[in-house]
Amino acid sequence: MLWLPEISGFRDRLRDAVRRPPEEIFGALVALSRHRLSALETLQLDRALQHNDAPERQPTAVRLALLGSSTVDHLIPGIRVAGLRHGLSIRSWLGSYGQYRQDLCGPSPALREFDPQYIVLSLTAREIIAPIALGSTAEEAEIALKRGVEDLQGLWARARETFGATVIQQTFLDTSAPLFGSFERRVPSSPARLVRRLNELVIEAATHVPVHIFDLALAAERTGLDRWFERKVWLQAKMQIAPHAVPEYGERLVRFVAAQRGLSKKCLVLDLDNTLWGGVVGDDGIQGIILGEGTARGEAHLALQRYAKDLTERGIVLAVCSKNDPDIAGRAVDEHPEMILRRRDFACFVANWQPKPDNLRAIAAKLNLGIDSLVFVDDNPVERAAVREALPMVAVPELPDDVAGYVECIAQAGYFETSAFTADDRERAQRYTDNLIREDDLDSAQDLDSFLTGLNMSAVYGPVQEVDIPRVSQLINKTNQFNPTTQRYSLEEVTAFCRDEANTVLQFRLVDRFGDNGLVSAMIMRPVGAQPGVLDIDTWVMSCRVFGRKLEFEAMNIAVEAARERGAGVLRAKYIPTPKNVVVRDLYERLGFVRIDSGGGETALWQLALESYHPRSTHITRTKQP
């Protein structure tokens, strides 16, 4: 379940969760359920849930009976924990081993008393296919299989009529060993052929009667049978679903149940830079982003766009939530020749510099969707964490580092599970397209401080050393957004600046709880010819990776100290507007500089008297490097 974020220290966090005040325990358990848990952790979480049952705080309650022809007892914790994850409070009833027929037809008084809303039939294929001899003709095999399916249909009718329950029939796993190899499926009564045909017949039967098909066989075909079945535990305990598969079994079954309760996601919200395309359009330019045929990386981003486009055709609504200049982002989407998705494909297109949780709230409000029906896809772990923290009800897939895995990650997460595909679904995307909503007046009311505090950020700074020069030079030459002057310097020029003792050349790295973001900012301060005590900020660049973290404030605090140490009393700076550096238009004003030019020209000149500078408050601690 790679789409869920990992968790460390599970035992301690579970212990902390159950020691909280009673009204907080349930929420803490829900939060734990949204992680990638092992089978053992799932069991522990389920036990804590059973001991801290708080029905009044729980969402939709669902009564589910699990009837099996193999041992299924061990699956219950996985089902209940998945319920926690999906907003369902699942009460379960377990049939006795192999007694599903008696339970349904008896009918079992205990099952009647339980009054199930869902009856899940988790059966093995062998009851139906074992009597069919290998030498049977195709016709004989077909007749035997159809008899088996008719028998199943009788059970479905019982479940509906006697218990008033919705029936969920699991498809049959093929656990047979090959007898013929490649010739297998040409033999009408080989086990592999029989199981496949049986599943086809069951799915066909479900089109005529109200029964839902939980297609575990398809999942196993995709993921490999080993992920589900282990012959040893089958022999030991007649478990068809292996213990290690308990979390995923529960997840897949319950997301299907949740879909029937209207709890599936409805809207896929996508980041732009390094998600829909490779690179940062604000820095690299529309022609510079990596997208399209020709490179594997470009094709991988294209594959994500194609997948999103396919989702719209089954009724999923798309939106964009990107930290970007709105004009550049919009033009990239509409003008880049390789884009599959255009602005008209998005029901809501938000590109700005506001915190993403605020933007997601606004998107949900504008589309008139519950915020819990959003899926937010972003390559940046910091943005993902910000959204998970502020909006835990939004699904945020833990994308792999490699863009090649993005589509699979989103697809396996099963956010858009359904048990129907209707004309309304097919037309939904068009309806939203007709009603395109553009980004405008998003309010920002988010408590950013608590998020920033939680990042445990530290600025590691010092003079630029020889080893840093290639990276500093790259930053100066690649950065278009946080770059007030857009002045470019060659490697040699940067080297010369650093070696000249009269200059102050600083580098800043940012470390947070997710790791080291690397060397993300550099500043070159140079003396101004004839004016002692005045330093000019010749160059200041910062990677957009760390925008919105207040690093620019902490960097200025550091720069002011460095300038004072040199005996300077005044800092000067320039802002030369370009189509890409709007983000720093007000930078110096926010830092307390005063504008000293006449105001008529394009270029703005700024000045700061160091004695009047008050250090900016940030959430970043410092570590000085020699």
Add this chain to the structure above:
Amino acid sequence: MTTDSDILSAMSRTLGDLLGDDSIVLTPTTRRGDVDGWDSFTYISFIAAIEMEFGVKFGVADVESFEDVGAIVRRLQALRGK
């Protein structure tokens, strides 16, 4: 090198997690009947969890022949030594 006592404490913790009982301490001579709730069903889950934790696979014959916890530890060490 993982010592027998490392394995014993990992096993104690795992069984404790399975049974929801932090006080469980396994010794080489502990048998299933000595621990409340350690039934055949929990035994299967216990073996599966230990296999995952140590990256080994016991054979069905192993699992049926373990007389006590010490036998599991010995077999585990042998599998890890291979």
